[in-house]
Amino acid sequence: MDLGLQDRVAIVLASSKGLGRAVALGLAREGARVAICARTRENLRKTEAEIRERTGAEVLSLSLDVTLRESQRTLVEETLRRFGRIDILVNNAGGPPAGQFLQLPETAWQEALNLNLLSTVFMTREVVPHMIPRKWGRIVNITSFSVKQPIDHLILSNMARAGVVGFAKTLASELAPHNILVNNVCPGVFGTDRHFELARGRAEKSGTSLEQYLQEQAKSIPLGRFGEPAEFADLVVFLASERASYITGTTLQIDGGVIRSLL
Ligand SMILES: NC(=O)c1ccc[n+]([C@@H]2O[C@H](COP(=O)([O-])OP(=O)(O)OC[C@H]3O[C@@H](n4cnc5c(N)ncnc54)[C@H](OP(=O)(O)O)[C@@H]3O)[C@@H](O)[C@H]2O)c1
Incomplete structure (x- = not known):
């Protein structure tokens, strides 16, 4: 299947390691140009070199914190400067700490919202104005299977990620007339x-x-x-592709059967 990703431009957040890295590599393999980021410069440089070596793709890497408004703006500006457009945004971040309700400090709640909800909201806000004139866009949010089945002792994550689902579902309808598709993917x-x-x-x-x-x-x-991160990447790459042209507003699990509910 030709995914139609050749020369598309993708920003993949939090992508020096793990799921984000696998997604950036997967998109690059399909011919996309990718902008990657993470806070630790050393890991990021290694991933940048690896993606370039393995795929021959153009890669931009920026060491930054996805929760900071200034960093979010810089990432978009630098991607536009280097590649001239943005077609795909994969929202991702690290996960908040585990812990039970009364044991978590008050500051942890705002930090979790900044990391796992507001980084998605504000990055999307920075990127969408550049997708609208081109009448094409793909936004994929990496959440967790906890949006369908909350995980014990991960109350911060359960709270913030539920917000992403509400945000994405509303946005999917609002952006549909612009052919910008918005979906969530839930790793097991x-x-x-x-x-x-x-x-x-x-x-x-x-x-x-x-x-x-x-x-x-x-x-x-x-x-x-x-699961293998590469298996996860296959789903995100498909959702980011031309072939996913009639899929928007969905929340898809990829979990080896972990979620026991019907839907
Ligand atoms: N793996 C799973 O089984 C699983 C299951 C459910 C949900 N998830 C969620 O999926 C997301 C990705 O998980 P993962 O397993 O790939 O994690 P991971 O292997 O720990 O990788 C996290 C990546 O995000 C970067 N990062 C973290 N915080 C950042 C920040 N504030 N700004 C910029 N980059 C940041 C890290 O680099 P730096 O630390 O250098 O910034 C690293 O590149 C997380 O939200 C996680 O909770 C994962």
Whole structure:
């Protein structure tokens, strides 16, 4: 299938590692030019070089924090300066800390909203005015399976990501006349640094080893294993492509069967 991504320009947020990195690589493989970002310059440079080597794609990398308004503007300005347009925006960020309601400090709530809801809102706000005149756009928000089945001890994440779903569903209708499509993708359990960090905390709490915890966790997934970031990327790349032209306002899980609800 020709995805029609040749020469498209994509911004992928939080993309030096894990799911964001896999998505940037996947888009580059299909011929897109990509702008990537993360806070830690060293990892970012490594990913930039790797994407270029493996795909031959043009890559712009900027070391910045996606929660800062100034950084969001810089990312858009620099992408336009380098590539002349923006066709695709993949909203992503790190995850907020785990913890129970009364144990989390008051500041954690605003920080989680900034990281997992408002970075998506404000990046979208920066990018959409550049998509409207071209009558083409794809916005894909990386959330979590928690938007369909909240995860215990991740109340900050559960709260902020639910807001993304409401935001995206409303925006999908508003932007449909401009042929700008807005969708959410919900990862289940993928073997990334974020996953191992959370798993380490849970294993410690339950008094088991990390290995034992990971084995049990994999067994609880109907497909019996964690997902590969490249598998996740395949779905996002499709949604960002020409071929997804009649899909908007959806919230799609990619979770090996983890979510037990009907819808
Ligand atoms: N992996 C899973 O199983 C899973 C499941 C459900 C939901 N999710 C969610 O999916 C998202 C991606 O997860 P992941 O597993 O790919 O995480 P990861 O492997 O820890 O990678 C996170 C990436 O985001 C960057 N980042 C974090 N905070 C940032 C910020 N404020 N500004 C710019 N870049 C930032 C990190 O680089 P720097 O630290 O250098 O900035 C890194 O490149 C997270 O929101 C996570 O909670 C993941």
